Amino acid sequence: MSTNKELEKILEEAKKVDEERWEKLKLILEDHKNKKVSDQKKKEGN
Incomplete structure (x- = not known):
């Protein structure tokens, strides 16, 4: 066993x-998060 x-x-x-x-x-x-956010904005824009 290893010690802490x-x-x-x-x-x-x-x-x-x-x-x-x-x-x-x-x-x-x-x-990735930024891309998802911008993709989401594009979808909402349509």
């Missing part, structure tokens, strides 16, 4: 590694 300290350390490392991918994912999600 060990788990925290592992999570911290994973977070550092994932930081870049997470940033990209957030941008993709933002774009």
Whole structure:
């Protein structure tokens, strides 16, 4: 069994590694959300 300290350390490392991918994912999600909103506005406009 890992101790909490060990788990925290592992999570911290994973977070550092994932930081870049997470940033990209957030941008993709933002774009997707914005696209959905603009698509919705187009539908309402018709």
